[in-house]
Amino acid sequence: METLYLSIIFGLSCLVLSLLFLIKRLKTPKTASYSLETTILHSLPIPCVYKTQTLQCNKAFTNAFGTQAKSTLATIDGLPKKGSHMVELIFDNGISKSVQLLYAPLFDEEKNPLGYSVVIVDISALQKSKEHLLVQKERMELSLEALNAGLWDWNVQTEHLFFSKQWRTTMGYRDEDRPNTLLAWLNLVHPKDMAIVNERLSALLEKKSDTLYIEHRLRNSDPIRWVEVHAKTLLNASHKPSRVVGTLTDITERKKVHENEQQQFALFRSFFDHFPSIAFIKTIKGKYLYINLSYQRFLGFASWQGKSASDLFDARSAQHISESDRLAYYEGVLEHTLELISHLGVRESWHIYKFPIETTDGEKVLCGFSTMINKSFI
Numbered sequence: 001m002e003t004l005y006l007s008i009i010f011g012l013s014c015l016v017l018s019l020l021f022l023i024k025r026l027k028t029p030k031t032a033s034y035s036l037e038t039t040i041l042h043s044l045p046i047p048c049v050y051k052t053q054t055l056q057c058n059k060a061f062t063n064a065f066g067t068q069a070k071s072t073l074a075t076i077d078g079l080p081k082k083g084s085h086m087v088e089l090i091f092d093n094g095i096s097k098s099v100q101l102l103y104a105p106l107f108d109e110e111k112n113p114l115g116y117s118v119v120i121v122d123i124s125a126l127q128k129s130k131e132h133l134l135v136q137k138e139r140m141e142l143s144l145e146a147l148n149a150g151l152w153d154w155n156v157q158t159e160h161l162f163f164s165k166q167w168r169t170t171m172g173y174r175d176e177d178r179p180n181t182l183l184a185w186l187n188l189v190h191p192k193d194m195a196i197v198n199e200r201l202s203a204l205l206e207k208k209s210d211t212l213y214i215e216h217r218l219r220n221s222d223p224i225r226w227v228e229v230h231a232k233t234l235l236n237a238s239h240k241p242s243r244v245v246g247t248l249t250d251i252t253e254r255k256k257v258h259e260n261e262q263q264q265f266a267l268f269r270s271f272f273d274h275f276p277s278i279a280f281i282k283t284i285k286g287k288y289l290y291i292n293l294s295y296q297r298f299l300g301f302a303s304w305q306g307k308s309a310s311d312l313f314d315a316r317s318a319q320h321i322s323e324s325d326r327l328a329y330y331e332g333v334l335e336h337t338l339e340l341i342s343h344l345g346v347r348e349s350w351h352i353y354k355f356p357i358e359t360t361d362g363e364k365v366l367c368g369f370s371t372m373i374n375k376s377f378i
Contacts, residue, residue: 051077161181171227351370
């Protein structure tokens with residue numbers, strides 16, 4: 001954008017200055033030519049300078065530099081007379097600004113060199129904007145680096161992708177590699193996860209969803225490595241996906257922790273399921289959250305999820321269970337003796353120990369286990 005902006009100004013200014021010198025050489029009265037040339041030059045809103053025998057400038061230049069005009073002209077005349085130069089110039093208000101000096105040679109009708117022209121473009125605001133963007137970019141990169149996240153940006157129309165250094169590192173590319181296509185990602189997806197990746201990408205492009213979230217394994221990684229992909233779709237004026245911007249993070253360690261927790265949970269559940277006594281967890285309102293296999297066997301493997309004692313026992317037993325729950329939860333009476341009827345209709349005496357515990361979200365549940373009195377449960 002900056003290059004395009006400067007090129008347009010440079011082209012238009014050179015065209016105007018060339019026109020001035022063509023006008024100056026027209027076979028018209030000198031006063032008329034001078035008047036037209038001066039009018040055009042001074043009407044330009046951009047500071048301009050040209051030199052044939054002496055340095056000349058327009059009103060925009062005089063207004064901009066005022067008392068600094070002489071030293072500014074000396075600076076301009078002292079630089080190479082071709083191409084562009086970015087320098088600091090002091091304006092009439094004493095403020096130093098970044099400017100772009102755009103030089104162009106001037107020739108007569110026979111292409112003999114006459115001098116040069118200069119257009120002065122104030123790029124201080126552009127520089128500040130550029131510096132601000134660089135600061136923002138640095139902040140974003142540091143934030144992503146702190147999160148160990150790589151950035152990717154997919155131009156859907158051109159099918160070109162940008163992958164940040166962290167993305168390339170995470171996916172196993174070398175520093176000198178510059179992948180820039182979707183296949184650079186998809187070729188590294190584990191075959192078992194390819195279906196879900198394709199399904200969610202299709203949903204994104206078909207506007208069934210404007211966000212993307214995928215966890216997948218990497219192909220040929222030993223041990224297996226996992227990555228997490230987040231992305232957001234940007235729509236064009238026609239409300240069609242034009243870009244997909246997202247992040248990619250290595251979550252292998254997190255997956256290991258989760259798998260270990262799952263294994264531990266499965267181990268503890270297996271322990272309680274084979275515990276030679278009934279064990280349970282219920283909400284404070286009496287709805288069962290967990291019943292071990294021994295308890296399920298006692299109930300004849302009846303459906304129990306989300307049910308309470310009144311759904312599983314006769315009225316008398318249910319009332320005794322509810323009363324012991326209340327005593328355990330509100331009055332701290334943890335040990336109880338109850339008679340419960342099995343699915344076979346046999347009434348058995350139980351010694352039950354109940355206790356409340358607090359969950360990670362601050363809620364409380366009631367846990368318990370019990371054994372038959374004077375009788376083996378096995």
